[in-house]
Amino acid sequence: MAAVCACADDATNREALKQAYPNASAEVIEKADKLLSTSVKTVMDKSATPPSGDKHDFLTLSPYHWPNTSTVDGKPYVMRDGVVNPEAETDKYDRVAYFHMSDTVEYCAVAWRLSGDAKYAEKAAGALRAWFVSPETRMSPNLNYAQFVPGVNKGSRTGIIRGMTILDLIDALRVLEDSGAWKPEDEAAWNAWLADFSKWLSESDLGKAESKALNNHGTWYDVMVATFAMEGGNIDLARQTVRDAAEKRIAKQIRPDGKQPLELARTKSWDYSVMNLDAMVRLAMLGRRLDCDLWNYVPDGGGGIRAALDYLLPFATGDREWEMKQIEAFDPSRLYPVVRRAAAAYPDGPYTEALAKFPADAEAVAMDHLMYFKPD
Incomplete structure (x- = not known):
């Protein structure tokens, strides 16, 4: 993501942050205290x-x-x-x-x-x-x-x-x-x-x-290349990488119904479906800074980031049961950071309301919202 933290860490902002995300804040402090030793x-x-x-x-x-x-x-x-x-x-x-x-x-x-x-x-x-x-x-x-x-x-x-x-x-x-x-x-x-x-x-x-690579490995490779290019000031490379990802990653990996076949074929199909979508969302966030709209890109015939999210969301909120192979426990919280980012990208969608359906501790998995929180 590599965004710039734009808010001062004075006492007022710290308190606003803790009030906005009390569960995540408490968990972070608890874990940090253990890591200190x-x-x-x-x-x-x-x-x-x-x-x-x-x-x-x-x-x-x-x-x-x-x-x-x-x-x-x-x-x-x-x-x-x-x-x-x-x-x-x-x-x-x-x-x-x-x-x-x-x-x-x-x-x-x-x-x-x-x-x-x-x-x-x-x-x-x-x-x-x-x-x-x-x-x-x-x-x-x-x-x-x-x-x-x-x-x-x-x-x-x-x-x-x-x-x-x-x-x-x-x-x-x-x-x-x-x-x-x-x-x-x-x-x-x-x-x-x-x-x-x-x-x-x-x-x-x-x-x-x-x-x-045709699956999440290729998508995350693009996220790394684009992010590191941005960090190094190579805006042209970052922009080209994000633009190419539309056809190279999104069009080829997401079906019109939102399914990601290469990730669904894995033994941890939920985990890898979310992981790949997370990478695409990160590319879309970079794209916002590069005049490249991946959030609303829809390939010929359908699909795209929103379709993939809409396919996964009912399973995370408990409205549907995940029946694909998943050899480890199904964890709906994995999708929380993606949904939270999508809520800002798609204000007309059901994503803000959907966040309330996640487990109470789900917010703790989304570290970036603690890093870049801006008080009202």
Whole structure:
């Protein structure tokens, strides 16, 4: 999203924010308090070494791949879609530390906005500094060895999906801008890292392969390219990426009835349908700043973002039961952030009223509305 936080964090605005979103505010503070006492591990702390021999390189195991019971050494690993291999979540790799860093940055940044307490901003800035700035611990600006499959490859193009976390870090940084915890030299180093990562994303063989993905991977790739281009001032690339997404992503992935066939074919069909629509909505939000209207784009024959949302909404509000394959618990709250954004894009629609039908704790999953809330 990479919007600019435009509101001052004085006591009045903080109180207005907490009153507007009491459940989410309380949960954020609670989680941030727990994160304050935890240590932030970096890429240097994993026990495994990437094929490059450099621990600065990010390394994760493909989470849905498991040892092959038909071979002596378990290789090549085999796919079990939607079922996470516990090995992927050990300290051998970077997955757990990466997500912990992301949680620390996001929750503590928002907790600073809610409270004005510098300890939260310092914790968030410290985590970012460790992962992207400090020469001793920073991650190299690539995902060459992300989601590797033992016996198959050293790194997979699907591992690029992990870059979507960086989008949330960009949002958190905008919140920290006025905190004093994130220094100008940090910002300069971060921008240099992001520029290098963007170059790798566009020019590497893995990046080029991911750009051709037909499902949510391709959509999120476009979100990353467009967002990073905006951050780096390359408005032409951002605009072209968003414009191309109309036919390249929306027209090809959403049927006239709003269904997303490639996501519905997954073992967690609800999760991936929402995830892909979330990416399209983010592209539409970027498009608003680039004179490109994806919100109201309807391909020949029908479909589009609104059709996809209208298909999913009755399941989230409890008016219909999800009968597609979903091997994990059905969580309607996943759609809440998408519906909240759609309520602003489609003021004539039922989306504002639909928000009231979500579970009481649903608002806590939408961190961006705490980051960019503007008091009346």
